[in-house]
Amino acid sequence: MDSVETVVVGAGVVGLAVARELARTGREVVVLESEPAFGTVTSARNSEVIHAGLYYEPGSLKASLCIEGRTLLIEFCRSHQVGYRLCGKLIVAATEAQRPGLERIEQRARAAGADPLQWLAAAEARALEPALACRHALLSPATGIVDSHGLMRALLGDAEDHGTMLAVASRVTAARVQPAGGFELEVVAQGQEMRLRCAELVNAAGLGAQHLATRIEGLAPEGVPPLYLAKGNYFALSGRCPFSRLIYPIPNEAGLGVHLTLDLAGQGRFGPDVQWVEAIDYDVDSRRGEAFYAEIRGYWPDLREGALQPAYAGVRPKLVGPAAPAADFRIDGVQRHGVTGLVNLFGIESPGLTASLAIGRKVRTLLEEAG
Secondary structure (H helix, E strand, O other): OEEEEEEEEOOOHHHHHHHHHHHOOOOOEEEEOOOOOOOOOHHHOOOOEEOOOOOOOOOOHHHHHHHHHHHHHHHHHHHOOOOEEOOOEEEEEOOHHHHHHHHHHHHHHHHHOOOOOEEEEHHHHHHHOOOOOOOEEEEEOOOEEEOHHHHHHHHHHHHHHOOOEEEOOEEEEEEEEOOOOOEEEEEEEOOEEEEEEEEEEEEOOHHHHHHHHOOEEOOOHHHOOOOEEEEEEEEEEOOOOOOOOEEEOOOOOOOOOOEEEEOOOOOEEEEOOOEEEOOOOOOOOHHHHHHHHHHHOOOOOOOOOOOEEEEEEEEEEEOOOOOOOOOOOEEEOHHHHOOOOEEEEEOOOOOHHHHHHHHHHHHHHHHHHHO
């Protein structure tokens, strides 16, 4: 039976950031990814936004790790030549009745320690973005966009430079907590069954994190939260985008609303909406575009009919269902579940990409405190 010091399950942006952080301490790290390549699931199906930490409850993991992670992410992008741009973001109130929503965002962001926001009247917002229609806006200069695949490629390269090995098409089917400490994993790798021992196990399996956790013999079932699936559909804008900044409406009960994001080439895309589903699928129903037009025209009335084309969809791992207040990240170490050497990451949705490097530091700290 093969043995390794640390196994990270999941090679999305968070798993790769965790592996890099742990490898840089001298650990021998293996990353097991069930898909044929790294970063093809949630990390490849999002808005690629560098968030400033505006929306999350002060003191929450989402708030603190987003704010810390944003700084770490920008430093990493600069040092590793990863494409990014701090283009800024406008959060808009389309009507006077929505102004209190902006006030709550500004108050929460200030309490969380996010970079300051700038209030803009309608004319000031239009001076920045002439196509925009709104009554009030908040400008977040600290918000940006990043090449998420380039980021993951650089994280993997840095981890490999410190000895990490990535094994794709490798699914963990079961795990057992060993009486003397550590774990024994059953893995199907490239169609072959094998066993692998490790002293530390990090479950960064994203949408599969709960499924994996229920298969860890020795972990109490009550340590595994429920999983709810929120599908988000995206539509691409055909033709030139008239905006140079990201445009966000007031958030809704399950997300940040149908917003405009840009890629590094300036191409516009809108989404995600919120579609609660029972199973993972990535098909985009073109009929959902009808609701997109209505929402977008609240802040861009000149959007022409037929300008939106179905693009892609992602699925967010939610810890609460419809109508429930948003849940925080769950990063569970020994103090929560009682198993030394195990860290489970549950509900790592937005702002997980922005927070990824800070999450890596958090996981390292939990493992070192347990050791």
